[in-house]
Amino acid sequence: MPYIPHTPDDLQEMLSVVGVRTLDDLFADIPPDMRPQSFNLPKGQGEAAVCAYFEDLAAKNSPDMISFLGAGYYAHQIPRAVDALAGRSEFYTAYTPYQAECSQGTLQAIFEFQTAVSRLMDMDCANASVYDGGTALFEAAMMAVRATRRRVLVVDEAVNPVWRVMLGTYISSLDLELKTVRQRDGVSDLAGLVAAVDDSCAAVLVQNPNFFGAVADYTELFAAARAHKAFGVISVYPVMQAVLRTPGEMGADVAVAEAQSLGQPLSFGGPYLGVMACRKEHIRQFPGRIAGRTTDLDGKTGYVLTLQAREQHIRRAKATSNICSNQALCALRALIHMSLLGPTGLTRVAENNMALARYAVERLTALKGVELLNDAPFGNEVALRLPIPAEPLVDMLTSHGCVPGYPVGRYYPGMENVLLLACTELNSRRQIGFLAETVGGLL
Amino acid sequence: MKTIFAKSVPGRCAWEIESDAPGAADMLPAGLLRKAPPRLPECSELDVVRHFTGLSRLNYSVDANFYPLGSCTMKYNPKFTEYVAALPGFSRLHPMLAQLSRGAACTQGALQCLHETERWLCELTGMKAFTFQPMAGANGEFTGVKLIAAYHKARGRTRKKMLIPDAAHGTNPASAALAGFETVNIESRDGMVDPEALMAALAAHGEDVAGLMMTCPNTLGLMEVHLPRIVEELRKVDALLYYDGANMNAIMGKMRVGDVGFDVVHLNVHKTLGTPHGGGGPGAGPVGVGERLLPFLPAPRVAMREDGSYRLEYNLPQSIGYMGPFYGSFGVVVKALAYMLRLGGEGLTRASEYAALNANYLKKRLEDVLDVPFARRFCAHEFVASAPEGMRALDIAKALLDRGFHAPTIYFPLIVKECLMAEPTETESKETLDAYVDALREIVAQGKADPQSLTDAPVSLPVRRMDETAAARQMVLTEDMA
Amino acid sequence: MSNAPAGILYSKSHEWARLEGDQAVIGITAFAQESLGDITYVELPQAGDTLAADKEFGSVESVKAASDLISPVDGEVLEVNTALEDAPEKCNSDPYGEGWLVRVKLSGKPEGLMDAAAYEAFCATEAH
Incomplete structure (x- = not known):
């Protein structure tokens, strides 16, 4: 029995100390009419089989696409x-x-x-x-x-x-x-x-x-x-x-x-x-x-x-x-994390992310019809107005293995053409180049 | 031990990324920038590793010590579940990807995990559906009472009273208050809900009663024998019954809360389903409901399409809203599913059976050491005992620490004097339990012979008893408040 | 059992009130501070707030307990004991003196309060 250490001898000795014959006797306070009406759960499996099950499930996900998705939650390097x-x-x-x-x-x-x-x-x-x-x-x-x-x-x-x-x-x-x-x-x-x-x-x-x-x-x-x-x-x-x-x-x-x-x-x-x-x-x-x-x-x-x-x-x-x-x-x-990065490391990450976001803006706003949503100062994330609705564009690019960001219209009616794009140190100028070229090809 | 800040040396940095980015001042106006960098530790990687390795060694933990903390179910946490949750296919997955129509295709494995876990929990508890949004037990309770509020509201009525037995966890009244309810205390008699007190409360508040929150087995470790009567009386006024799942490890395979009439339940997967407690969190507090509360569950829910693929359903017009940002503590839920798959239905039942065996064995063996109330009844997965006359639970707890055992929960429930509440769990061996009994016997003998020696305990740990009054009065909460 | 000073009035929730003309000074009793243990914080109303008899007007905290303060009288707060902010322990060391809580301008005659003897008898039953 996984994780239960009792040997048959232990079990017998302990039952007799308690003064009952079977384990179920300990549940005498739950009368028959309150027992489960159904309990159809599968048999347990070995550790290797369970691991394999999850490896298969994990393989059905695509975590390693090029991604500019942030919206409050960011993929950063973790030491x-x-x-x-x-x-x-x-x-x-x-x-x-x-x-x-x-x-x-x-x-x-x-x-x-x-x-x-x-x-x-x-x-x-x-x-x-x-x-x-x-x-x-x-x-x-x-x-x-x-x-x-x-x-x-x-x-x-x-x-x-x-x-x-x-x-x-x-x-x-x-x-x-x-x-x-x-x-x-x-x-x-x-x-x-x-x-x-x-x-x-x-x-x-x-x-x-x-x-x-x-x-x-x-x-x-x-x-x-x-x-x-x-x-x-x-x-x-x-x-x-x-x-x-x-x-x-x-x-x-x-x-x-x-x-x-x-x-x-x-x-x-x-x-x-x-x-x-x-x-x-x-x-x-x-x-x-x-x-x-x-x-x-x-x-x-x-x-x-x-x-x-x-x-x-x-x-x-x-x-x-x-x-x-x-x-x-x-x-x-x-x-x-903060102790490893310290003030220097954390500042460097922030600056790197901001610089990449500026490069993304430069490349994307060079495309016809793409512009900054506003002229406010920004950090590593920025909202762009597209000439077309953002959601279908996100879907198309996702099929190409690149998530270009978050279509803001999901939460802000009237802003269907707005794409929210974030950069972190897991992105590169090359990825941004790929993004700009792919978006350019679809507009 | 010195703090990591005291070990900081200006100029050190363990982790600096390659970057040719300009300084922030070249990218943003000065008025939007902070005046000086944050004073975080400046350390080498080895400095940091030594520091936190050192800190870890100051802790008691399940992996190093028997940890019979009552109501917390400190069972062994299988190691393989850590591997499973850390698979990059799960750990690197952005939650918002699943909201995009093409993105959902990239998260099918994760959605399947949630769907599968929901099916397991429904069969385990007899409920109709589960939400994973609540991020811990207390958050699950809050969700549960909000569902009860939504149920009554949908019927066009406002009910303000939540009945809570005095043997309930302190979070119950706090959660109910946060959901806008006034709590009505129901006294116990002989360790059970007093049916007369319940009837009196129902008579006094009648149709203003929204529901009753129950811990069952209760915090005395006793199965509630009046349960059918309680269900019946609440049904009469269309009030709902909430099951606090903190003690779920007592009943798996023996009773399903849905079958016996509960309308809503939260589970503490970090207790019952073997996920680590993390030093206080993260946990997960999935909430299950019966038919009547189904329409009000938080959004989104994971749905299966006809072709067997999974999608998120956000269009739930009667939903209470979002209790968490996405789909709950996914990384914790994955471990819970792994644990259930490993044990299977039979193994889960065994877990509860052996939890009860260990608790009853410990209780029996301690009857001549501590003052054990309700000795003639079987306990569930935990039991309460009072310190012997003239001794304090606190002193016994501290003396246990000196002998390498974590203490039981003390001074809870409040209705038992000098209370020690022990929950051994199924994963402890007979030898460990015997050693614990021996230790307690020795402590009580020592306490009787030399009371002062117990008040000195512990003496073998990194620190001795702490001045909590000074801590509360002086409030040094950061290095800079010193 | 602590000795309740004569000449002041006591409530069943263990507050005292010392009447001074149309004003009253309010505090917690020695019995209350002993039950709570080392007091770490006292939450008080502000001058100008209105107190109502039998209603909560603040709280006292110790390390492991918290207790609401229940007003023994009706009235308006004239003054609060700001010294308790930094030295809540005065409620332990001198509950009837330096540990006073608020001074109130009475708006009605206090009712249902006990004298020292009655209060001591009451405490004896509470202490079982």
């Missing part, structure tokens, strides 16, 4: 050392560090992760992570709702539409109102956002670069929010954050991110990593786990989970969130 270290089972077969004395590895890693995130964002502190970028945005909004006791959330339409749908779903049974400020040709409407913030507003939620890749400075917006005692919340792309003006410099109250790009494989949608950082005065509103540094009985430095009185196992229905875990292993991967 092998990330896999090797996060693959140490002392990390991955442990659980939430309830017993601090035998969990210093996990706890110190969380503390270091909080430090790295805070420094990347230029904020006072961070938590141990939440599920993903969408939940991070929701949790940030809820921090503002609790702190301000207001019920209106102003959100930029150029925030990732997937996260906006999540936000709408998550708050749908709460008495909150979502006010969406329209973007214009992929550019966030700063004046419109400022105008939408008033004394009823709990928070204004923006993203930098926004979903369309446009980079902006939200300092004035956050100042306006502060003047109305509302929260300024910003979602960032951690790789680009290595070079972009920080949430701290802009005066954000809470900064969040989908940190998949820091050492997590794309893995068809998860597991991912939601990152949250905030100003010190909002710490009590933080959801989820937080590690803190303290000392032991002998005065030796160590780490514990702290501020637990906010959490569900103590406050139950009054907790700051129902979250009772974090994405510890994903956070560890992100920390190792």
